[in-house]
Amino acid sequence: MKTIRILVTGGTFDKEYDELTGRLFFRDTHLPDMLARGRCRLAVAIETVMMVDSLELDDHGRGRIVERARGCEESAIVVTHGTDTMVQTGRVLAGAALEGKTIVLTGAMVPYAFGSSDGLFNLGSALSFVQVLPPGVYVAMNGQHFPWNAVRKNTATGFFESVDPI
Amino acid sequence: MKTIRILVTGGTFDKEYDELTGRLFFRDTHLPDMLARGRCRLAVAIETVMMVDSLELDDHGRGRIVERARGCEESAIVVTHGTDTMVQTGRVLAGAALEGKTIVLTGAMVPYAFGSSDGLFNLGSALSFVQVLPPGVYVAMNGQHFPWNAVRKNTATGFFESVDPI
Amino acid sequence: MKTIRILVTGGTFDKEYDELTGRLFFRDTHLPDMLARGRCRLAVAIETVMMVDSLELDDHGRGRIVERARGCEESAIVVTHGTDTMVQTGRVLAGAALEGKTIVLTGAMVPYAFGSSDGLFNLGSALSFVQVLPPGVYVAMNGQHFPWNAVRKNTATGFFESVDPI
Amino acid sequence: MKTIRILVTGGTFDKEYDELTGRLFFRDTHLPDMLARGRCRLAVAIETVMMVDSLELDDHGRGRIVERARGCEESAIVVTHGTDTMVQTGRVLAGAALEGKTIVLTGAMVPYAFGSSDGLFNLGSALSFVQVLPPGVYVAMNGQHFPWNAVRKNTATGFFESVDPI
Numbered sequence: 001m002k003t004i005r006i007l008v009t010g011g012t013f014d015k016e017y018d019e020l021t022g023r024l025f026f027r028d029t030h031l032p033d034m035l036a037r038g039r040c041r042l043a044v045a046i047e048t049v050m051m052v053d054s055l056e057l058d059d060h061g062r063g064r065i066v067e068r069a070r071g072c073e074e075s076a077i078v079v080t081h082g083t084d085t086m087v088q089t090g091r092v093l094a095g096a097a098l099e100g101k102t103i104v105l106t107g108a109m110v111p112y113a114f115g116s117s118d119g120l121f122n123l124g125s126a127l128s129f130v131q132v133l134p135p136g137v138y139v140a141m142n143g144q145h146f147p148w149n150a151v152r153k154n155t156a157t158g159f160f161e162s163v164d165p166i
Numbered sequence: 167m168k169t170i171r172i173l174v175t176g177g178t179f180d181k182e183y184d185e186l187t188g189r190l191f192f193r194d195t196h197l198p199d200m201l202a203r204g205r206c207r208l209a210v211a212i213e214t215v216m217m218v219d220s221l222e223l224d225d226h227g228r229g230r231i232v233e234r235a236r237g238c239e240e241s242a243i244v245v246t247h248g249t250d251t252m253v254q255t256g257r258v259l260a261g262a263a264l265e266g267k268t269i270v271l272t273g274a275m276v277p278y279a280f281g282s283s284d285g286l287f288n289l290g291s292a293l294s295f296v297q298v299l300p301p302g303v304y305v306a307m308n309g310q311h312f313p314w315n316a317v318r319k320n321t322a323t324g325f326f327e328s329v330d331p332i
Numbered sequence: 333m334k335t336i337r338i339l340v341t342g343g344t345f346d347k348e349y350d351e352l353t354g355r356l357f358f359r360d361t362h363l364p365d366m367l368a369r370g371r372c373r374l375a376v377a378i379e380t381v382m383m384v385d386s387l388e389l390d391d392h393g394r395g396r397i398v399e400r401a402r403g404c405e406e407s408a409i410v411v412t413h414g415t416d417t418m419v420q421t422g423r424v425l426a427g428a429a430l431e432g433k434t435i436v437l438t439g440a441m442v443p444y445a446f447g448s449s450d451g452l453f454n455l456g457s458a459l460s461f462v463q464v465l466p467p468g469v470y471v472a473m474n475g476q477h478f479p480w481n482a483v484r485k486n487t488a489t490g491f492f493e494s495v496d497p498i
Numbered sequence: 499m500k501t502i503r504i505l506v507t508g509g510t511f512d513k514e515y516d517e518l519t520g521r522l523f524f525r526d527t528h529l530p531d532m533l534a535r536g537r538c539r540l541a542v543a544i545e546t547v548m549m550v551d552s553l554e555l556d557d558h559g560r561g562r563i564v565e566r567a568r569g570c571e572e573s574a575i576v577v578t579h580g581t582d583t584m585v586q587t588g589r590v591l592a593g594a595a596l597e598g599k600t601i602v603l604t605g606a607m608v609p610y611a612f613g614s615s616d617g618l619f620n621l622g623s624a625l626s627f628v629q630v631l632p633p634g635v636y637v638a639m640n641g642q643h644f645p646w647n648a649v650r651k652n653t654a655t656g657f658f659e660s661v662d663p664i
Binding site: 186190277279281282321322 | 510513515517518520522551607608609611612613614653654655656
């Protein structure tokens with residue numbers, strides 16, 4: 001079985017509730033818990049690149065994600081990412097021309113820790129798409145997959161939708 | 167967007183706890199709730215074929231599943247199914263030679279209603295595989311997909327594993 | 333059975349996650365859901381006085397709570413309230429000298445909607461104390477009950493603790 | 499603060515789902531988890547007397563519960579118990595004439611592990627009643643408390659209701 005690299009970058013996926021301040025914050029990634037709940041038996045290598053809200057991601061941060069995607073030996077890569085700038089990171093990853101690699105970005109609209117999250121569904125979806133899609137950079141959200149350059153997040157609805165390729 | 171047919175047959179996926187008797191039972195399928203939680207935006211047609219524990223499925227029951235898979239106009243079909251006899255149903259579906267149809271069987275080891283279920287992960291996975299795999303009959307469990315004739319449920323561990331094709 | 337008045341004022345108890353903005357907000361109270369989950373069979377009259385973070389409560393707001401506590405015919409009253417200024421509201425309620433009424437303030441450190449909330453435990457506790465404590469104003473948190481004038485929230489730990497009566 | 503003894507006897511409270519057999523079973527008690535979720539700060543001493551479905555409790559088993567209630571030094575005792583024979587155990591405890599002890603039996607209709615349980619509400623309720631009720635044997639369910647000899651479980655509804663004292 002081919003190992004899948006999971007690059008964790010934070011996003012709503014991994015946010016938690018701080019009961020003392022009433023704010024959302026990051027601690028450790030929930031990916032291992034999520035994979036255990038999903039009874040996942042894939043060979044995965046989880047790597048936390050950063051833990052940030054994707055609105056705070058800048059060129060430097062995206063550079064680090066590209067670097068890790070290029071540096072890892074796996075050709076199947078899932079990137080967990082905040083939804084707000086998932087497409088921007090997709091563009092940067094595509095621009096890096098990582099030959100032979102299938103990269104799927106996914107995230108969540110509701111934190112996994114809150115019980116009612118879409119995260120587990122999206123993770124199951126992203127891990128499945130990454131095994132069967134040809135090399136390229138994709139976004140997997142709402143049960144669908146999109147090429148990075150033919151999708152946008154509709155900020156009014158929170159759903160991802162197809163657009164004409166850039 | 168191509169519509170995906172979801173054939174519901176019951177299984178652990180859909181079991182609930184009867185607080186009066188302390189027994190597990192079936193009421194309605196949780197599929198619509200699960201798709202809502204997953205914020206799924208696929209075009210799906212959900213059809214409840216039966217609500218049974220897959221240990222109780224016989225040839226007649228499997229015949230009804232085949233009939234519905236043949237009769238529906240969709241070429242992408244997800245069958246939610248108890249895990250114990252998922253492979254047997256896969257064999258019958260494969261034997262029916264439904265040309266041009268991609269059929270993915272999936273299920274859960276823990277009822278969705280119990281909070282800690284693998285069901286949402288598996289559903290995300292099955293709905294993703296069914297969009298991209300070539301025609302054939304598959305089992306999607308534990309984040310993996312298997313041809314129906316190269317998989318078994320390991321009843322000691324509860325995990326599905328590859329075997330030499332029949 | 334004596335009816336218990338539940339005055340809802342908001343607080344963490346009732347906060348929800350807005351998946352579009354990533355912020356916490358108020359919509360409707362979760363009290364009916366919580367009572368249903370607790371399989372509560374008490375006679376209760378639920379009244380939403382306001383839905384605010386208790387840090388935003390001012391004299392005017394506290395006046396409205398007092399007014400409702402005085403105006404209702406029940407002599408057993410539970411007030412759901414943000415934890416930050418629960419004691420201040422207790423002081424105002426005590427100052428209003430509502431003869432013959434047992435008033436219990438309670439709240440939560442984690443929103444009920446987040447699954448891992450202390451809210452259901454606290455609600456069970458407050459509804460129990462209010463049935464058996466003599467008239468007066470109390471805070472019920474962490475499984476304990478305190479006279480309003482002998483308790484403070486330890487903001488470093490988030491726990492309520494006894495202090496010498498004012 | 500006076501320590502409260504919690505005698506664990508099993509019941510639906512503590513049942514779990516065995517994902518391999520699809521059956522409910524007992525492992526360890528969830529009491530510590532429940533107290534942590536409730537952010538409980540009471541001094542408690544948890545003791546697992548047995549882990550059984552209360553339909554399987556016989557005179558010998560009830561004798562062991564009485565023995566532990568008599569033997570412990572605490573005068574406030576909560577007994578977690580299956581709902582089906584809670585009243586019978588109450589009768590035996592009352593017959594043992596444990597002078598000066600307040601004993602509250604409680605339980606759940608839905609296992610705590612299933613997410614939608616009434617257990618946390620009932621535990622908050624029982625721990626509150628036990629602190630303020632006079633010595634005697636009580637059942638705390640559905641937000642109410644009943645003397646052991648004036649209550650029955652309505653097996654058609656699953657709710658506890660008052661009856662004329664025996």
